[in-house]
Amino acid sequence: MIEARQLSKRYGDVHAVQGVSFEVGRGEVVGFLGPNGAGKTTTMRMLTGFVPPTDGTAVIAGHDIFSDPLAARRAIGYLPETLPLYPEMSVRSYLEYVARIKDVPRRERRGAVDRALERCGLAHVARRVIGTLSKGYRQRVGIAQAIVHDPEVLILDEPTVGLDPLQVREIRQLLRDLANPRDGQPQHTVILSTHILPEVEAICRRVILMNGGRKVVDAPLAELTKDGRSLDEIFARETARDVTAEPLEGAR
């Protein structure tokens, strides 16, 4: 469903991401971990087509992000780090607009919006103006815009940041629902970035850990923690080495 091939991003002399490759199959839920500045956001931005990789490419639901960018973007629902909301719009009209620019056909738009509202628990605030909503509700609107076109791939950049514990629980429950099979079919393939480790343990079955722009761990959660180590320890060990400043040999 998602295939990253040697993704690299360089800003001037800084290698934000270096040669990251991985594959995520249909219906998988992957936790994307790493300290700040590890390259998680940059990797997600490359997958979603917001920034092009300096090197390498990615294939989303069978569409290469370079040769068929519009089809690749159509297949993705994306929650960026900063919520992409228009404060002056009502929740419903905002979601209708997002559905429209995500190529949901006119006749299906209303149903798609209703479904997203319901799944994110927003039905009762559908007519409210986004700017007047609390942080937790705005976060839900952010998730609703990511799922409104029922994308095959969901990419969520820190979906629970800045929420209180109760809201965090609600959002996690929502994410678990999104990942659960519907009618026996796996629905969304999810990549979820976070630095809250319990979140990964609660939702994801596989972990990709990044540090200094490289992928350092890529394994099923069960395998990582089978000898009794906690995710905490693994995280600490793998990110202890500071590789941020290390120049990549032979890099173009």
Place this chain on the structure above:
Amino acid sequence: MKHVSSVAGRELRGLFVSPVAYIVLSLFSLIGGVFFTVTVAAFNEWVFRLQQFQAFDQLQELNLNEHLIGQFYQSMAVVLLFLVPGITMGLFASEKTNGTQELLLTSPLTIWDIVLGKFLAGALFVLLLGAVVAAFPALLFAYGDPEPLQTLSGLLGVVLVGLTYVAIGGFASSLTRSQMVAFLLTFVLLLVLLILPAIADLDVAGAGGMGEFMRWLSTESHLEDLVKGLVDTQHLAYFAVMITGFLVLTKASVESVRWR
């Protein structure tokens, strides 16, 4: 290009839920009313004096289009310079502060969808301002006998100047995150465009070619001819070049976000 209307529709709705659109519309109508009244009064004064001095051949030459409507159009084009930046300042800058730029650029839209959609929204607003301008000379048809085609050609001139300002304002907005900076930058650019002929007249450049070019670059001479009723392809080409040029620059500027 199928999403030009999606982007334009949201933009227009955004404009009309904020006070900016209403402030601009009411200020424009108010200033238009004042200018029109003043111009009519001045015209009356002329007629009165010429009659007093029995200067009948001059009275013959006095005409509504040249001495009243034309003056009014040119004043209104100057008013656009102050108000259009208020409309265009948020076009791209607000997408950056809202974080919605990331939504637009990760949706199946082309950059042209975004740029043309924003321009279309601004252009429709300018047409609304054009309708306000048109209302005043329309009154004259009830009392006098203006030349309809010349009146329309001048109106076309004002609208084309407005569209050019929208293209320039959109470009300025795409360069910054701050609406304030976008406003000031647009204002300065339009002001420079306005005073170019005056600079050319100083003849500091020395060479005649440069001065010619500066005069061509300014909207002034083109608007002047359109107000006189000279709908020359040369002038239409000028506006087409300016608008297209700034749209292309805007597209490059929006796209550059990806490469930063």
